Amino acid sequence: MIFDRIFFSRSKLRNVIYWTSLVFFLAQMVMVIFPVERFMFCRVDNLSRVSLLSIGLVAFVTVLSSRQIMKDDSKRRIFISLVLIAVIGMNAVSTTRDLFSLYVFMEIASIASFVLIALNKERDAFEGAFKYVLFSAIATVFMLSAIGLILLISGGTSFNSIRDGLRISSHNFLIYFALGVFLSGLFIKGGVAPFHGWVMDAYTAAPASVSIFLAGIATKATGVYTLVRFADSVFLLTAPIKSVLLFVSAVSIIMAAIAAFMQDDMKRMLSYSSVSQVGYIIMGLGCGTPLGITGAMFHFFNHAVFKSLLFINSASLESRAGTRNMSVLSGMGKKMPVTALTSLIAGFSTAGVPPMAGFWSKLIIITALWLSGYRVYAFIAALASILTLGYILKMQRRVFWSRPADKDIQVKGAGFNLVFAETLLAAIIVSVGIFLPFWLRVR
Amino acid sequence: MTRSLLRSAIGLASVSAALTIIMFRLRSPVAAVFELSVCSGFISVLFVTAISLTNPLTRSEIMERMKDRLNRFWYLPLIVAAAGLALSLMNVEIFLRLPPAEAERDVRNVLWNMRQLDLLGHIILLILGSFGVAVLFKKQRDK
Secondary structure: OHHHHHOOOHHHHHHHHHHHHHHHHHHHHHHHHOOOOEEOOEEOOHHHHHHHHHHHHHHHHHHHHHHHHOOOHHHHHHHHHHHHHHHHHHHHHHHOOEHHHHHHHHHHHHHHHHHHHHHHOOHHHHHHHHHHHHHHHHHHHHHHHHHHHHHHHHOOOEHHHHHHHHHHOOOHHHHHHHHHHHHHHHHHHHOOOOOOHHHHHHHHHOOHHHHHHHHHHHHHHHHHHHHHHHHHHOOOOOHHHHHHHHHHHHHHHHHHHHHHHOOOEHHHHHHHHHHHHHHHHHHHHHHOOHHHHHHHHHHHHHHHHHHHHHHHHHHHHHHHHOOOEOOOOOOHHHHOHHHHHHHHHHHHHHHOOOOOHHHHHHHHHHHHHHHOOOHHHHHHHHHHHHHHHHHHHHHHHHHHHOOOOOOOOOOOOOOHHHHHHHHHHHHHHHHHHHHHHHHHOOO | OOOOHHHHHHHHHHHHHHHHHHHHHOOOHHHHHHHHHHHHHHHHHHHHHHHHHOOOOOHHHHHHHHHHHHHHOOOHHHHHHHHHHHHHHHOOOOOOOOOOOOOOOOHHHHHHHHOHHHHHHHHHHHHHHHHHHHHHHHHHHHO
């Protein structure tokens, strides 16, 4: 009682946690947009900036929308605390220049993620979390073994010492073996096909707010960003490594896009779509040229925005209509116009339709592939965009623009927080898409 | 020899701590710090979190599975022993040109000055592990 009077009551404490986290994420975005040299005691470069900006943005909209999605106050408080810890881990992954520290903070983000997945007390959630734990443990074994070998070859774990050590070392087989094992660990963490077994169950079984956070940024900031950072700072993208990256990405893009076509559950369809889009990021990286890496990081940011928006749309539908099954949902466009419109914008950005932001990142990746001589892969990337457009339009037609099957279902529009989050993300997609050529002065 | 998963995890953490001391004695402080932080810290958190997600077996189920495992994989220890014997007889030599060992020998310096960020990470990890297990166990109590 005295404590309550002096400090906060429980309900006020929940509000304090909610608002403090929002301010923290906003501050992160503002700090990153301005050209600061250091962030949280660490040096930041442009790669880190893109990652930190994406993390701040996705965490902001996740916490903002959680107020409407998670009705239970105490669960929401736990959720926000875990998101904050995961963000600390991901921020450190984005800024550190030491392989072992990177591993430690990656595991912080992973452990926070699997507690988040299991937060809902349901059997499916436990199953999804357990699958994530198992795959994460396999990735951990791979990465630790690789770190051990790299430490043996280079004598240190800082990126600089590893790069120098690998360059002068004569143990080519050991180097490639260690890098191969490390890449496999990162592929599992990033949910790239054929290592994507856990992604669908984890994203689908997790609570709606957790899915936004996981699909939007959590797995990308740990697995995919680390891959880009490692390729940029530690090892040279030699021909064998490029071939592996391009092949894995092409498999990921096509396989997941075809699988997305066959889904009835909206979240499951979006999960497959996420695996497919991660393939584009890896494909841009696989080019090995500065243009390709730029395209990869631009698509990393775009993916964070449009995938978060699509998962928020799915959460809005689930909270208002009570289902995510696309064969049951129909005619939602008239009942939830903002959700329908923003979903269309995010869907077009996913498929790379101009003038959305996703168009530019895909164009940069395909151009980089074409210019560096990988014309077959450029053709695959372009073709897969048509596949993506296909399943996005199928989803739009079934959920929003078809004739309502049951006219008696009364559905209100999504609440203010959800609408605000949807509008904010849609505005980012459209404004980046329209104004990018002017910012870059492209003629 | 224990049949409890939780005790096995704690046992593993203890063995890792002992291995850390051996590494310190062998003048390899960096490897020792890594061993301590990964096996005694992170892996234990991971195991305990995973165990908290599983449904514990009854004593009779454990005994039944142990017997089944023994019947199916009785040959594995023999293969390991034979492989070890064969390798020792073959006298295999691996030529690795390794960089010189880290000049730093002081454990305190490694722990508090060289690996500061990791130490912070492990503190967060332990808090997160406790928090996560508390959240998951609280759910079981609620049920």
